[in-house]
Amino acid sequence: MPTRVIPMLPIALYTAEQVRDMDRCAIQDHGIAGYTLMERAGAASLSVLRAQWPAAHVITVVCGPGNNGGDGYVVARLAQEAGLGVRVVAATDPKALKGDAARAWQDWQACGTPLAADAAGALRGTDVIVDALLGTGLGRPVEGGMAELIEAMNASAVPVLALDIPSGLNADTGAVMGCAVEAQATVTFIGLKQGLFTGSGPEQCGRIHYSDLDVPAAVHQSQVPGAWRRDEGTLRCLGPRRRGAHKGHFGHVLLVGGDAGMPGAVRLAAEAAARVGAGLVSVATHPAHAALIPMARPELMCHGIENVPDLDALLDRASVVAVGPGLGQGVWGRALWQRVSQWGGPLVVDADALNLLAAGPLRRDDWVLTPHPGEAGRLLGLDSARIQGDRPAAAALLGQRYGGTCVVKGAGTLVHGPAGLQICDAGNPGMASGGMGDVLTGVIAGLVAQALPEAGMSQGGALSHLEAAATLGVCVHAAAADRAAVAGERGLLATDLLDALRFTVNP
Incomplete structure (x- = not known):
């Protein structure tokens, strides 16, 4: 039963509802039986399992009450036919299954292998666990017996292959719904779900594999993607x-x-802007250390700003202004922020400037805001947990309230602008250290200054200059961090990215 597992992930991302609509389109408009799609999903999943764990001899499939469980029963049957030892744990009575899932259960039952009587025992002494418990339709936190099964899978120390999505992960937001399976690999079907790539998604999914289940191209063309995945391939636009x-x-x-x-913060941002290719970089900073920064990086032109009018000549010469790193929220910082926020050119706004913006909201179309979840929460009057609970919605709300382009930092950094949502599929946990956001601010500002053509970013919809620079900047920053982390993620410093940036913007 040949079913493609596509080696390179597409860039189009969809919501769970959109993927369900594509599933219905394949069945109703293109005459592909639902059970045929289920069998293709099972075959693709087994192919991934055999490729990732070639030494596996015994697998345990944990099946839930819906079509995700049906996919699991197909995997169990195909694995047994391929000569693997198979144990099946049913989370609910399979006799209550309906439609294609019921047929998948009946075909498995015809193999003559009984269900595992003891779930805990079935999870011991197995080589791989297949998570077919809950699919993309999850709308409330997991609890009760389902939660116990998920916790047992996570505690088993056995690698897990999740079907379509790790059980308990929200397919749209990337948030964990109470508890979620910690998979080492996930094979997802028909369309990539945006929640796999942001929030908790990357951690819960492990390595992501994709099969379109051989549906016609018209099925995907029936939906406008809800978001676009950006990775190192985005850097190809840097000619x-x-x-x-x-x-x-x-x-x-x-x-x-x-x-x-x-x-330190403004120096990091300034050097990052230079390292990604800005022609000139000036720094407007406190007079107390204006002479110190050029001692570390003489290419930076530093100016001590005592009074707000001292900024005017610098603003007249600037192509773009980045404001916030180390700005503070005292009298000096507030005064500079008020002047810069009235400047007529493009802005990149970060750190203390975001906190000052939260205290006195403004709206502009020609700026890039770069909050982490805490700053995003202050901008929206929410706590950071609410932001992390639905990062895409938070990014959209920031755009509605403040205008322009918004970068919500974190695992699976989001860029939201007039053209929609972009999600960065790069970066690593070593970036959780001080100064990384300052480097990103400088990277984005440096790319804005260069007025790079947006044509290289056209796949996935036309982006404005600021959206393109923000999206490219996020990808450059993450790719540089991945390069720098080759020596180890723990202990990665923001300054480690500076040399890597030069390599990254010269692909």
């Missing part, structure tokens, strides 16, 4: 420079920040 180029072609970034005693 070589013209031989006659000079620094004036690549813009002038002005970094505003670094109150007394806080020069």
